[in-house]
Amino acid sequence: MTDWIAEEHKYLFQNYGRQPVVLDHGSGTRVWDVDGKEYLDFVGGLAVNALGHAHPVVAEALAAQSQQLIHTSNLFYTKPMIELAKLLVEHSCLDRVFFCNSGTEAIEGAIKLARRWGHDTRGGAYEIIAMQDGFHGRSTGALAATGTARYREPFAPLAPGFLHVPWNDLQAVKDATTPLTVAILVEPIQGEGGVNMPAPGYLQGLREWCDERHLLLIFDEIQTGVGRTGSLWAYEQEGVEPDIMALAKGLAGGVPIGAVLAREAIAAHLVPGDHGTTFGANPLATAVGLATMRYIIDNELAEAAARASDRLMTRLRSMEDRLPVVTEVRGRGLLIAVGLSRDISADVVAACRERGLLANNVRPNAVRLMPPLIVADGEIDRACDILEEAIMAVTKHGS
Numbered sequence: 001m002t003d004w005i006a007e008e009h010k011y012l013f014q015n016y017g018r019q020p021v022v023l024d025h026g027s028g029t030r031v032w033d034v035d036g037k038e039y040l041d042f043v044g045g046l047a048v049n050a051l052g053h054a055h056p057v058v059a060e061a062l063a064a065q066s067q068q069l070i071h072t073s074n075l076f077y078t079k080p081m082i083e084l085a086k087l088l089v090e091h092s093c094l095d096r097v098f099f100c101n102s103g104t105e106a107i108e109g110a111i112k113l114a115r116r117w118g119h120d121t122r123g124g125a126y127e128i129i130a131m132q133d134g135f136h137g138r139s140t141g142a143l144a145a146t147g148t149a150r151y152r153e154p155f156a157p158l159a160p161g162f163l164h165v166p167w168n169d170l171q172a173v174k175d176a177t178t179p180l181t182v183a184i185l186v187e188p189i190q191g192e193g194g195v196n197m198p199a200p201g202y203l204q205g206l207r208e209w210c211d212e213r214h215l216l217l218i219f220d221e222i223q224t225g226v227g228r229t230g231s232l233w234a235y236e237q238e239g240v241e242p243d244i245m246a247l248a249k250g251l252a253g254g255v256p257i258g259a260v261l262a263r264e265a266i267a268a269h270l271v272p273g274d275h276g277t278t279f280g281a282n283p284l285a286t287a288v289g290l291a292t293m294r295y296i297i298d299n300e301l302a303e304a305a306a307r308a309s310d311r312l313m314t315r316l317r318s319m320e321d322r323l324p325v326v327t328e329v330r331g332r333g334l335l336i337a338v339g340l341s342r343d344i345s346a347d348v349v350a351a352c353r354e355r356g357l358l359a360n361n362v363r364p365n366a367v368r369l370m371p372p373l374i375v376a377d378g379e380i381d382r383a384c385d386i387l388e389e390a391i392m393a394v395t396k397h398g399s
């Protein structure tokens with residue numbers, strides 16, 4: 001029998017720390033490995049698989065569009081990109097959409113748009129203030145915006161013009177603002193940073209500061225968007241509207257896609273020749289995006305995620321009483337982290353996997369759960385049982 005893991009080690013770049021499981025197929029919230037072992041998938045493709053695995057809506061849109069048009073180039077108009085853009089505009093506070101292929105590319109597009117606007121309207125202001133522990137992607141621009149020095153430093157020099165200030169510190173943003181500042185870039189909830197919640201009023205404070213200083217507020221909703229936090233976009237629950245928003249991950253149910261949304265007056269600053277991408281807006285990705293988003297909206301899956309979250313949070317919080325090692329349960333909707341008092345998350349995730357639950361050790365002391373929006377109550381209960389057993393096994397008695 002093929003040793004797939006050994007082959008992977010031989011042929012692929014060794015730039016990922018993959019969990020030692022070779023996945024073969026899935027259905028809903030469940031996946032099976034090549035040996036036929038079943039798992040509950042609470043990684044959800046890192047918040048990508050909004051509708052789980054092999055959802056008929058996604059599969060049928062893929063099949064149908066693949067037989068009609070997969071790619072045309074942006075020299076032409078096609079219907080799916082227009083329909084998806086229209087749907088995103090009608091269901092958000094923003095007016096125009098640019099499609100690309102990943103979150104990183106959406107951030108790059110947002111950075112270029114902000115700088116073009118600064119060039120045209122703010123005397124060439126270009127500096128972008130971003131947050132420590134923020135994550136925005138891996139290209140030399142998106143990485144420059146990313147707030148984790150250890151990701152950035154080996155690849156210096158990166159794109160200049162980015163400043164990082166502590167998360168949840170409004171005064172630090174104000175102190176860092178100069179006449180060259182063009183935008184503030186922030187995740188409404190920090191995902192890769194460990195599911196860090198914004199302090200009450202923080203995002204509102206950023207909005208007010210942007211208005212006062214004529215800066216653009218850019219929300220990176222790549223992880224928090226598409227129903228993940230219990231509303232279609234996370235900003236809705238904060239009473240704050242961004243000027244520019246970056247999307248990707250769940251937008252096309254697993255097919256690679258990214259999008260930049262912006263207010264009309266800002267988007268107007270990009271003119272033909274300023275920006276583009278070959279695969280962006282291609283009919284395959286946008287048709288699947290359209291089917292996925294329609295399904296999420298028509299079936300109120302953001303609201304379903306909020307209900308599922310209540311069940312999951314209640315159960316996880318009850319673990320805090322039984323297991324002293326569980327110090328905190330944080331997050332919103334189906335973007336949740338279980339904080340631990342010790343750096344045992346990798347062991348807990350391994351113990352979960354042995355017992356049939358896939359989870360993510362987002363920090364050495366935090367386990368992240370991001371099941372599909374369609375996760376069932378019984379699956380939540382089962383996942384919590386497994387997680388509790390796993391923590392007990394790793395700590396012997398839970399302390």
Ligand SMILES: *Cc1c(COP(=O)(O)O)cnc(C)c1O
Nearest residue numbers: 102103104135136137191222223
């Ligand atoms: C995943 C992520 C990105 C990067 O997206 P890619 O598709 O991996 O390029 C950027 N920002 C946030 C908040 C993310 O969660």
